[in-house]
Amino acid sequence: xxxxxxxxxxxxxxxxxxxxxxxxxxxxxxxxxxxxxxxxxxxxxxxxxxxxxxxxxxxxxxxxxxxxxxxxxxxxxxxxxxxxxxxxxxxxxxxxxxxxxxxxxxxxxxxxxxxxxxxxxxxxxxxxxxxxxxxxxxxxxxxxxxxxxxxxxxxxxxxxxxxxxxxxxxxxxxxxxxxxxxxxxxxxxxxxxxxxxxxxxxxxxxxxxxxxxxxxxxxxxxx
Numbered sequence: 001x002x003x004x005x006x007x008x009x010x011x012x013x014x015x016x017x018x019x020x021x022x023x024x025x026x027x028x029x030x031x032x033x034x035x036x037x038x039x040x041x042x043x044x045x046x047x048x049x050x051x052x053x054x055x056x057x058x059x060x061x062x063x064x065x066x067x068x069x070x071x072x073x074x075x076x077x078x079x080x081x082x083x084x085x086x087x088x089x090x091x092x093x094x095x096x097x098x099x100x101x102x103x104x105x106x107x108x109x110x111x112x113x114x115x116x117x118x119x120x121x122x123x124x125x126x127x128x129x130x131x132x133x134x135x136x137x138x139x140x141x142x143x144x145x146x147x148x149x150x151x152x153x154x155x156x157x158x159x160x161x162x163x164x165x166x167x168x169x170x171x172x173x174x175x176x177x178x179x180x181x182x183x184x185x186x187x188x189x190x191x192x193x194x195x196x197x198x199x200x201x202x203x204x205x206x207x208x209x210x211x212x213x214x215x216x217x218x219x220x221x222x223x
Contacts, residue, residue: 006068007032007151007182008053013062015052022048024206025062030151033180035173037193040203046186047089049203050155053184054086055079066151083150089159089186091140095129102128102139108146116172117142134165141169145176152176155186170196 008030016022022045030036040046051057052064055076064072066082074082094102099120103110114121117138123131128139137157144152157173158166174196177183187193190200202209 006030006065008036008153008184009063009065009068010049010052011063011065013049013052013059013064015048015057015059017057021060022206023052023059026203026206026208027062028201028208030182030184031198032182033177034198035177035183035185035193035196037190037197037200038184038186038203039188039190039193039200041188044203045206046203047155048206050086050088050153050184050186053153054084054088080147085144085147085149085152087140087144087152087154087157089155091136093128093136093139093143095127097128098125099128099131099139100124102143103146106143106146108148110146113142113146116145116175134161137161137165137169141172145172149181151182151184153184153186156188157185158187158189158192166192 006029008028010026010028013026014021014023026045026049038046038049048057052059055071055074055078059072063070066079066084069082071079071082094105100110103113114124119135120138120142123135128136131139157169161169170192173183173185177196185193185197193200
């Protein structure tokens with residue numbers, strides 16, 4: 001039975017690459033309909049955690065639950081059918097396809113996406129690879145939204161983007177949060193996520209090291 005109170009739950013999770021252990025006993029709970037910001041410096045293990053959640057790599061120990069269901073060995077397509085969608089670092093769009101073709105592959109209602117991102121509608125015949133970085137991130141975001149996910153995991157949403165684009169993307173994050181979508185957002189910048197996050201989790205050296213008000217979290221002078 002699906003436990004909607006705990007949409008994402010990791011318990012003492014270990015994972016890595018070969019003999020290199022990256023996650024060292026990570027426990028994390030993201031309640032239904034909330035936004036959690038996962039913060040930490042480069043090399044902290046944040047992206048590895050995202051890969052474990054999305055089924056790209058397996059946990060070597062511990063338990064991963066989605067909606068109360070044990071999903072340690074579930075492949076990415078099974079997780080997607082369960083309502084999990086991931087926006088990976090690097091966007092993962094098809095640059096040689098148009099905006100419309102990228103969205104058509106996800107088999108959803110493109111018009112709903114165009115309502116959120118009018119810029120994409122104006123460029124629906126344009127090759128995705130010829131757009132700006134911000135527009136490509138909007139398209140990556142849109143490819144996730146068109147699947148109507150229950151759980152959305154976003155890896156480095158604001159990386160390399162102009163502040164005005166980041167603000168626009170986070171407005172959509174806020175709208176999704178208010179509609180009940182559960183979200184885990186990986187960020188390096190605490191201030192960026194502060195307007196929408198219900199809780200903050202800090203990761204260093206493959207471990208969850210702190211949880212506190214976003215306004216008090218800093219890394220090497222970067223907030």
